[in-house]
Amino acid sequence: xxxxxxxxxxxxxxxxxxxxxxxxxxxxxxxxxxxxxxxxxxxxxxxxxxxxxxxxxxxxxxxxxxxxxxxxxxxxxxxxxxxxxxxxxxxxxxxxxxxxxxxxxxxxxxxxxxxxxxxxxxxxxxxxxxxxxxxxxxxxxxxxxxxxxxxxxxxxxxxxxxxxxxxxxxxxxxxxxxxxxxxxxxxxxxxxxxxxxxxxxx
Numbered sequence: 001x002x003x004x005x006x007x008x009x010x011x012x013x014x015x016x017x018x019x020x021x022x023x024x025x026x027x028x029x030x031x032x033x034x035x036x037x038x039x040x041x042x043x044x045x046x047x048x049x050x051x052x053x054x055x056x057x058x059x060x061x062x063x064x065x066x067x068x069x070x071x072x073x074x075x076x077x078x079x080x081x082x083x084x085x086x087x088x089x090x091x092x093x094x095x096x097x098x099x100x101x102x103x104x105x106x107x108x109x110x111x112x113x114x115x116x117x118x119x120x121x122x123x124x125x126x127x128x129x130x131x132x133x134x135x136x137x138x139x140x141x142x143x144x145x146x147x148x149x150x151x152x153x154x155x156x157x158x159x160x161x162x163x164x165x166x167x168x169x170x171x172x173x174x175x176x177x178x179x180x181x182x183x184x185x186x187x188x189x190x191x192x193x194x195x196x197x198x199x200x201x202x
Contacts, residue, residue, distance in 0.1 A: 027103035
């Protein structure tokens, strides 16, 4: 089954989600992937989050209006540990993904450059065309570091062009900046990619 054949679960019971999407978060360890998920799902932030061992799962219900009916999309969030020993789990992790976040730390250039590995794996597993978004984390730290530490905009632009990325958002889990927005926008991309009915996302 290719990424284009990934099933979209749809139900019509008013007490259940109309769609269920699997969203995966990719990137190196300690870039803030878990913080993104926890801020969205629990509205919490921890400065010292323990490293994800393997895969962790979160669920969030996003309100949506379809055919004038108020319902919701259930987002199944898969948070993947970025350490080397967990990368062998990647085929299992990416299977069935409907949307992808490619995540790096805005004050750590190496986390951007190391995203190349993840892009290569997407191609190998037929997910090069899966809806995705390019995310820079820890925006709250950008103003407090010198220019040598901050990831340069020109470098980001070149990286995006090389990987045909069109949607880039800066985020801060600490400040709750753009967290819900990136999920909302990715869900819209998934809906439109799969030509699914919807009128409005709240």
